[in-house]
Amino acid sequence: MTTLPILEATAAAALPRGAAEPAAVARHRAALPPRHLADLDLLGRRAAVVAMGEREFRAEQLSHHYFGRLMRDPEGMTDIPADARARLATALLPSLLSPVRELACDGGATRKTLWRLHDGSLVESVLMGYPDRVTVCVSSQAGCGMGCPFCATGQAGLTRNLSTAEIVDQVVWFAGLAASGAVAGLPPRLSHVVFMGMGEPLANYPRLLEAIRRLIAPVPAGLGLSRRHVTVSTVGLVPAMNRLAAEDLGLTLALSLHAPDDDLRDELVPVNQRWKVAEVLQAAWDYAARTGLRVSIEYAMIRDVNDQPWRADLLGRLLAGRLAHVNLIPLNPTPGSRWDASPKPVEREFVRRLRAAGVPTTVRDTRGREIDGACGQLAASEVEPLGAGGERLRSGSRVRKAEQ
Ligand code: SAH
Numbered sequence: 001m002t003t004l005p006i007l008e009a010t011a012a013a014a015l016p017r018g019a020a021e022p023a024a025v026a027r028h029r030a031a032l033p034p035r036h037l038a039d040l041d042l043l044g045r046r047a048a049v050v051a052m053g054e055r056e057f058r059a060e061q062l063s064h065h066y067f068g069r070l071m072r073d074p075e076g077m078t079d080i081p082a083d084a085r086a087r088l089a090t091a092l093l094p095s096l097l098s099p100v101r102e103l104a105c106d107g108g109a110t111r112k113t114l115w116r117l118h119d120g121s122l123v124e125s126v127l128m129g130y131p132d133r134v135t136v137c138v139s140s141q142a143g144c145g146m147g148c149p150f151c152a153t154g155q156a157g158l159t160r161n162l163s164t165a166e167i168v169d170q171v172v173w174f175a176g177l178a179a180s181g182a183v184a185g186l187p188p189r190l191s192h193v194v195f196m197g198m199g200e201p202l203a204n205y206p207r208l209l210e211a212i213r214r215l216i217a218p219v220p221a222g223l224g225l226s227r228r229h230v231t232v233s234t235v236g237l238v239p240a241m242n243r244l245a246a247e248d249l250g251l252t253l254a255l256s257l258h259a260p261d262d263d264l265r266d267e268l269v270p271v272n273q274r275w276k277v278a279e280v281l282q283a284a285w286d287y288a289a290r291t292g293l294r295v296s297i298e299y300a301m302i303r304d305v306n307d308q309p310w311r312a313d314l315l316g317r318l319l320a321g322r323l324a325h326v327n328l329i330p331l332n333p334t335p336g337s338r339w340d341a342s343p344k345p346v347e348r349e350f351v352r353r354l355r356a357a358g359v360p361t362t363v364r365d366t367r368g369r370e371i372d373g374a375c376g377q378l379a380a381s382e383v384e385p386l387g388a389g390g391e392r393l394r395s396g397s398r399v400r401k402a403e404q
């Protein structure tokens with residue numbers, strides 16, 4: 001594992017006010033960031049530049065630089081006159097994400113970035129490079145209010161929703177990194193986005209939807225990703241799942257089930273007390289029927305909690321014949337947790353039983369484990385300056401190996 005340079009200077013520059021006050025206070029201001037072009041569709045961007053006294057087509061030019069060339073430095077936008085460039089960039093390309101720390105593992109093919117937002121909130125995103133694709137796992141909220149007890153993000157509660165542009169900018173930033181060739185041996189084009197970082201995407205529905213529209217709209221309106229390559233992972237907010245199905249966007253859906261029975265799911269996924277297993281699965285099948293796409297059923301394997309053979313059989317009965325596959329996730333234990341990952345033989349037996357029931361099943365690789373970078377296992381910790389150059393980790397989360 002390598003620790004990439006800590007971009008303290010950038011982080012400090014973003015904190016002229018926050019530096020003087022505890023970060024926890026800054027976080028609770030919970031204000032949305034300044035407007036960014038990714039918050040607006042192309043029509044909105046045209047209106048914004050005209051309102052500034054600029055020609056309408058400057059919106060296309062600016063958008064092409066941001067979404068097409070993955071460039072955000074106005075100096076490089078030489079088709080726009082220099083004075084207009086600076087004004088347009090100030091108004092429509094404010095800096096939203098300041099990298100605080102970057103970690104890499106798997107020979108550089110997995111990279112996690114901790115971002116500080118304008119109000120001091122911290123979120124993380126992860127790039128995962130494979131020979132045939134580049135995936136970014138993005139956050140939709142700072143923290144999460146769903147309280148799943150095995151999840152590091154859930155432990156700290158919700159700070160705030162991310163804005164549309166704060167979501168989009170995570171993807172555009174990594175698309176730029178992939179295109180720059182900085183990650184050797186990977187395809188240069190970011191192709192997949194999974195909403196499996198911090199937060200419950202469907203709890204931030206309007207901004208999530210706008211962000212997805214930006215991701216799939218062709219350049220210069222957006223990034224031009226394939227809609228199927230965008231995966232929304234949800235804890236199971238049934239009305240929002242139905243609403244997403246009705247949008248007919250053709251996105252891939254992942255449902256975090258984690259237990260086939262209400263008794264256990266009520267505990268592992270507290271929102272189950274509101275929408276039960278049967279309801280949440282019905283919403284998944286409705287989604288699959290409407291889109292024709294297989295739903296991914298996510299199931300964290302927790303030793304002696306949800307990994308019994310009878311639960312595999314029950315899950316198999318619930319899913320057999322459905323447009324679904326199961327993705328088992330070896331639990332990544334959170335600090336102080338009484339839970340651990342299932343032993344491999346138990347996991348293998350679980351897989352065997354599901355497959356015997358005719359349910360396609362895979363076990364998620366543990367990419368990014370070393371840097372707590374596996375999807376859904378993100379918990380921001382921050383580095384607080386302690387006098388002259390000293391550093392201390394605040395929790396939220398465990399001390400990372402890279403910094404011990
Ligand atoms: N809130 C959404 C998306 C973010 S979590 C959701 O819950 O689906 C992404 C995935 O990581 C979810 O399936 C989640 O249950 C899983 N996850 C969270 N914490 C985990 C942990 N400690 N070990 C394994 N998987 C975890």
Ligand code: SF4
Pocket residue numbers: 144145146147148151152153154155197198199200235256376
């Ligand atoms: Fe939130 Fe998903 Fe974590 Fe549950 S698993 S607390 S919904 S991020």
